[in-house]
Amino acid sequence: MATNIKKIAVLTSGGDSPGMNAAIRSVVRTCAFLDVECVAIYRGYDGMIEGDFVPMNARSVNNIINKGGTILKSARCEEFRTPEGRKLAYDQLIAEGIGGFVVIGGDGSFRGATTFNEEFDFPVIGIPGTIDNDIFGTRYTLGFDTALNTVVDAIDKIRDTASSHNRLFFIEVMGRDVGHIALNAGVAAGAEEILIPEENLGLERLLDSLKRSKKSGKSSSIVVVAEGDKIGKNVFELKEYVEEHLPIYDVRVSVLGHMQRGGAPTAFDRVLASRMGVKAVEALLEGKTNLMVGIMDSKIVLTPITEALRGHTKIDKELIRVSDIMTT
Amino acid sequence: MATNIKKIAVLTSGGDSPGMNAAIRSVVRTCAFLDVECVAIYRGYDGMIEGDFVPMNARSVNNIINKGGTILKSARCEEFRTPEGRKLAYDQLIAEGIGGFVVIGGDGSFRGATTFNEEFDFPVIGIPGTIDNDIFGTRYTLGFDTALNTVVDAIDKIRDTASSHNRLFFIEVMGRDVGHIALNAGVAAGAEEILIPEENLGLERLLDSLKRSKKSGKSSSIVVVAEGDKIGKNVFELKEYVEEHLPIYDVRVSVLGHMQRGGAPTAFDRVLASRMGVKAVEALLEGKTNLMVGIMDSKIVLTPITEALRGHTKIDKELIRVSDIMTT
Amino acid sequence: MATNIKKIAVLTSGGDSPGMNAAIRSVVRTCAFLDVECVAIYRGYDGMIEGDFVPMNARSVNNIINKGGTILKSARCEEFRTPEGRKLAYDQLIAEGIGGFVVIGGDGSFRGATTFNEEFDFPVIGIPGTIDNDIFGTRYTLGFDTALNTVVDAIDKIRDTASSHNRLFFIEVMGRDVGHIALNAGVAAGAEEILIPEENLGLERLLDSLKRSKKSGKSSSIVVVAEGDKIGKNVFELKEYVEEHLPIYDVRVSVLGHMQRGGAPTAFDRVLASRMGVKAVEALLEGKTNLMVGIMDSKIVLTPITEALRGHTKIDKELIRVSDIMTT
Amino acid sequence: MATNIKKIAVLTSGGDSPGMNAAIRSVVRTCAFLDVECVAIYRGYDGMIEGDFVPMNARSVNNIINKGGTILKSARCEEFRTPEGRKLAYDQLIAEGIGGFVVIGGDGSFRGATTFNEEFDFPVIGIPGTIDNDIFGTRYTLGFDTALNTVVDAIDKIRDTASSHNRLFFIEVMGRDVGHIALNAGVAAGAEEILIPEENLGLERLLDSLKRSKKSGKSSSIVVVAEGDKIGKNVFELKEYVEEHLPIYDVRVSVLGHMQRGGAPTAFDRVLASRMGVKAVEALLEGKTNLMVGIMDSKIVLTPITEALRGHTKIDKELIRVSDIMTT
Structure with a gap:
């Protein structure tokens, strides 16, 4: 020593x-x-x-x-x-x-x-x-791995009820500055769209994507939203926006909150x-x-x-691409 | 036949x-x-x-x-x-x-x-x-049994983080007209207080109970609140109220939402x-x-x-008593 | 007092x-x-x-x-x-x-x-x-309720792999004198047959039932066996017996064991x-x-x-009937 | 393209x-x-x-x-x-x-x-x-990651009952040629000893380790054994061996089996x-x-x-060392 x-x-x-x-x-x-x-x-x-x-x-x-x-x-x-x-x-x-x-x-x-x-x-x-x-x-x-599984389990449950009622859900997950939980959980839970702090896809693209999803015959839509998303709206505002601009959906919101921090x-x-x-x-x-x-x-x-302390780990570009492909 | x-x-x-x-x-x-x-x-x-x-x-x-x-x-x-x-x-x-x-x-x-x-x-x-x-x-x-377990699992997770930070949580669970989920989940998760539509304990008693809990050396407090609680405040208003009247607590809120409806x-x-x-x-x-x-x-x-259709099943008085005893 | x-x-x-x-x-x-x-x-x-x-x-x-x-x-x-x-x-x-x-x-x-x-x-x-x-x-x-859910979760997992390979599984669960766990878990997990200490259905009926199940196009078969089943064979012997008398099946065995006693x-x-x-x-x-x-x-x-101490609670005849109907 | x-x-x-x-x-x-x-x-x-x-x-x-x-x-x-x-x-x-x-x-x-x-x-x-x-x-x-979590959940449950009775458990997990599941699950579940195909620690060391664990005041002991362990004994034979040579333990066995392959x-x-x-x-x-x-x-x-196809991935030496340290 x-x-x-x-x-x-x-x-x-x-x-x-x-x-x-x-x-x-x-x-x-x-x-x-x-x-x-x-x-x-x-x-x-x-x-x-x-x-x-x-x-x-x-x-x-x-x-x-x-x-x-x-x-x-x-x-x-x-x-x-x-x-x-x-x-x-x-x-x-x-x-x-x-x-x-x-x-x-x-x-x-x-x-x-x-x-x-x-x-x-x-x-x-x-x-x-x-x-x-x-x-x-x-x-x-x-x-991180535990929180990810907690989030995915919760979204799986929400998917059950979303599918039964053909609903659209905006689900807020933790991540003020980085979208790792949102991106990984979104891919793992088969989300139709994922909004993260690192990217601003714009509200237009969101509406397009939701229209496409509806047209393709999906029985429900899940949008995973990181707390710090750059689109400038929180999940409650997103709900209002979509209800106004795309009234084909019955929209709900869920904020997963502190349960993401706990658990074995x-x-x-x-x-x-x-x-x-x-x-x-x-x-x-x-x-x-x-x-x-x-x-x-x-x-x-x-x-x-x-x-x-110099910065945050970057979102994986390849995983964003995988996410885009999966939501075909 | x-x-x-x-x-x-x-x-x-x-x-x-x-x-x-x-x-x-x-x-x-x-x-x-x-x-x-x-x-x-x-x-x-x-x-x-x-x-x-x-x-x-x-x-x-x-x-x-x-x-x-x-x-x-x-x-x-x-x-x-x-x-x-x-x-x-x-x-x-x-x-x-x-x-x-x-x-x-x-x-x-x-x-x-x-x-x-x-x-x-x-x-x-x-x-x-x-x-x-x-x-x-x-x-x-x-x-009901499934939803109850989903709620209790979520509160167990929140308890982990609440205990680590000596926090008070108001957790909203489903139940607009009846408090069965809130009462049973509250007892099962060891909640310090349970607010249900069938009873109005009053805000005074809530403050007293929280003071007592703090004094007794508990490392965290969980209050389970049914959507339709009769105390006249939702979980966000309860947070504000307690922060104003009992500033000894770091208060957080969690709305469990639609995940309660899903799952195996x-x-x-x-x-x-x-x-x-x-x-x-x-x-x-x-x-x-x-x-x-x-x-x-x-x-x-x-x-x-x-x-x-004539009415709702009543809350079990014995279980309310059990709940009161458990929060000693 | x-x-x-x-x-x-x-x-x-x-x-x-x-x-x-x-x-x-x-x-x-x-x-x-x-x-x-x-x-x-x-x-x-x-x-x-x-x-x-x-x-x-x-x-x-x-x-x-x-x-x-x-x-x-x-x-x-x-x-x-x-x-x-x-x-x-x-x-x-x-x-x-x-x-x-x-x-x-x-x-x-x-x-x-x-x-x-x-x-x-x-x-x-x-x-x-x-x-x-x-x-x-x-x-x-x-x-009992916890053990039941532990057993059902395990059987759900085994069902995944059984279905993927068109296999027959004999799954031993606890219950030396009574079949409550076996019967309830069997119904809850959609077992094709349930063997309990209270009944001796006989090996003939078991073979008949398995043949019927295969013919009806089921992709897998699960037989839940209580430790103390009256059929006179444990799960390993049952496997051998079926392999000899009904060679259409790829048979596996699982003994769930002590994990049934633990867990939250x-x-x-x-x-x-x-x-x-x-x-x-x-x-x-x-x-x-x-x-x-x-x-x-x-x-x-x-x-x-x-x-x-005078005796054991009886198995519910109605539930045995439900079990028989569900395995149609 | x-x-x-x-x-x-x-x-x-x-x-x-x-x-x-x-x-x-x-x-x-x-x-x-x-x-x-x-x-x-x-x-x-x-x-x-x-x-x-x-x-x-x-x-x-x-x-x-x-x-x-x-x-x-x-x-x-x-x-x-x-x-x-x-x-x-x-x-x-x-x-x-x-x-x-x-x-x-x-x-x-x-x-x-x-x-x-x-x-x-x-x-x-x-x-x-x-x-x-x-x-x-x-x-x-x-x-692999899913199977690992399934195994760890099962061992957590067994630990509950092992601790309540001061018992020693031999738990068999999958892995005929490689010990990845056994080693990782053993570390994650806090096993006292881990037997894998890649190493033959010998029965002497096992007995020594168990003696030490007992003396140190642990309330239970878990030994995770890969199917293909090199010690030359399966879990049932290990139980017999320990009961004969170290009669201070109440020994039990659990074979986790096919549930390891299934699940979400x-x-x-x-x-x-x-x-x-x-x-x-x-x-x-x-x-x-x-x-x-x-x-x-x-x-x-x-x-x-x-x-x-040329070979198997090697067991991580560093993780074996971590395992040794954790079982202090």
Whole structure:
């Protein structure tokens, strides 16, 4: 080992996502395996500032791999955005003898971590836990696969009733800045149209597509809409617009909402979390810092957090084309 | 057999519910078993008026018992509410040689059926297919059990994320006139409070209950709200109200919406549908008419449709008490 | 209150079933609501004999309503079958100041409870927790509905692959003495034949039925077999027999096994558990004893445990008839 | 377009897997989009030999994306292994005017396809549809992700009951030659030990590991065993062995069996199938042949079928290490 880190802390921060518990478990067990002490920090950076630390051993994380949410709680912390807040946090970590921490969260959490690292030269490693799949440097974020399946299950159910009544549904899914959930769920659920933040197809094309779908004899139409779609209308406004301009449809709306964040993680997310947790601890012990664990080309890799924060992963053009073909 | 009915028709009408396909299958297979012809009517009473009939045999309903929605489509039909519309429907049935029909639907569909029966002395039997469980004369309607499980699964998921962030959620579930889904799902999902159309607990009590829940150390609060709750506020207004009067909570809202109507039916709904379909066909062949099939005290029974239309099944006082105790 | 019971104990015993945790939660919360102390006994009667008691309050049972298994662990206890073992248990209960206990389990557990009650005049109430639904005095046992849905989901999956290959499957489900799971799951999953302990249809009829099914053009055949079927052959022997006597089929076997005991309880089982727990505590506090809580005609009722032990609930003849008709 | 293929055929062959219907749908819709005729071949190569062809249009594949199994049926075909059988098949394809086919299946199906291609210079493209994930040239086969989740769900359920009784379970999962399902499911379900065909850890190590697990205070133990494990004992023999050599455990066995092949495909498998189907048709139209579509580094790629048949994808050493660490 390249460092003399004796104790590692783990926390979850920001919006929760399925697989966070599996990642916590992996960090804790890897510490146990490598004979390093492990401490859990509750309630994200709030808990760090307040010294809400609990020692963990391999048994502390029994039976959590399949649980949604995070046993460590999570929060967005205003105080950690101030130098004073971060100083308090640093003092707590030092007092506890912690030599590095693993933070599981999204870009907001990583911004805090990298600033903290730069200010105090304190070792930090990030694990991307967010359902949005919008973090640069990893093909998949923790929770994306689970959220996708939750969305697809819900749309399958809505399809049943849509087909029975020849209805058109606008279904809003999460994704303020990126359309990964919308695009993948739309393809997987056989949506007739998909509206994402990355593209503005225009309302004309939407009406054309819906007309074509109706004419082709489809018994129902599903339009999946990302929260942040660029068409400039939310699902309720889209309903009104279509009812006015294309009165052949009985239109309904569904906003899937927070259920997308919960639920038992899929096999994929559990395996990914387990792999990422191992890598995070190993990286700290090898003296690495200010890095995010990711998966690229099916391999677990490390990317500078500053790099990860530079932008969002792009929507796959090929998948947009597949989507266009499937809605023939 | 007490009648000379040679051909029976089956249709679904009104809002769809899980288990309708299992009931269709049962009607068709029972006809086949008893050597009576069977005809499917598509798109509810609309299809009856237009003569949209398709002959069915035992194989026509292979592999549908586990499908949500209705393969026969469903609709609310304005024309059937007029004497002229019903006369057209009658002529179509007679022309096709149909001696009686089974209608699977809710109270709107039954109202049409009983009027039709009275006008033309035409044999009709109803099967209560609606997720609301609001039909007099049956302990359970088809689809209620499935919808309940869909709601509870969704709330379980929301609970994961609510617990991770110590949040309060108002979750709207279906039930305009009755609170069966809200009350049962609320108890099953461990909701802290349940607002139903049958009771007005008042906003004061809601605030008290939420305060108590917070004080007792609960990590999250879930309030299940039926669409038709009597408290006079929808979930969005409730959020505002609580944020204003009880600013200790981070409040979120979720409207579960149409996914509650779809999905593969539960074992209970499939068995219930199978039993109801047999009884419906047997009743017609025994010369009975204007009756609804129901389940009471675990037995399949018949109730006059006029009786079934008289009111909604009451909320179980004992279950309200259980709910109060559980939220201690 | 008719008694001066100040402290109530709760334990789970025998084979576990989904809904046990929901029942534990209900007992604990009802005690809290009625201001009676509550104590959990771990590992069934073993824990009673060893005094493995843990005080419970309303918060001890947070977030367990949706968990399979039992947080109190369960076991079959040989020692409790002896007078010496029971005396040790009695002494422990008295030493702890416990005035009565609620045991959640099956008939083995009830036999112990009723003997104990008779020997020491100690108040006991039983809650029927077993997936087999074989307890006299209740229409449904806790866990039956969940197990049924688990079985039906599994058969739905097997049907997919059976249909793709025109195969015949023998699927073994739980039920040594009674065929409730087999019969209900068979009807719900559209099985072509169902073999239960209560009936011996004979191998001839099975072959006839399979021949008929093949001839009618079905693309696959599913035969659901209860562990304790009376036909005298297990699923592996049935496979051999059919392959020898009816070589038109490609035959496979599946034994569903212990997964039937686990999983998150259904909405039905959670509500039932909540209602039963309330009734159990109330009964003890009203001075009642040696009774089992059950549900009959949708009402929560009490039956003498001695009565409950007298036999198994009968298979519903009407449902057997429905099954016969559905396999037309 | 580089070819003058006017009509493309699609078939499924060998063991079925979830996602096959989504792939069929994609092939059919891509043909429609690119204005090429499409024909379905029923029952694999059997149907090719018998000319069991059905023309498909975009609507023929409505509402199948979420269905398990294959609507085209599948089979292993002896006759296609003979030159005579393949000649018959060729004549049928030519008579129908088919210019190339897409076969969805495993290595057996690909062997047939490549031989056929070499004999008749007939354009063929393969899509890897098998739950085993054992095909060279693709990181994921169609159905693997779904099967994995099915296995993990089942183990989660078994864990519930195992924990309640402090039991040890040996759970057999599919995988005769490769341990991908066992290893991934084992990690995802938190198994204490995983036995795969690629490694022989020896019975000594198994006993040691079980002893350690017991000592560490785990409340249950799950050992996941691939069908083709190299330890030389099946799950029943393992049970006997452990009961004899380590009598501290109450040991049970579960064979998950054919349910692993069925069920609605996951979002991942549906998206993968959609992408692969597009690529397969495009490849044929570009004049490519004797290739298999795969996914490598998240990109859809083509590999010579002869290459794909050369071996199995290797187990990930890093994942074995993760597994070892997690079972600390």
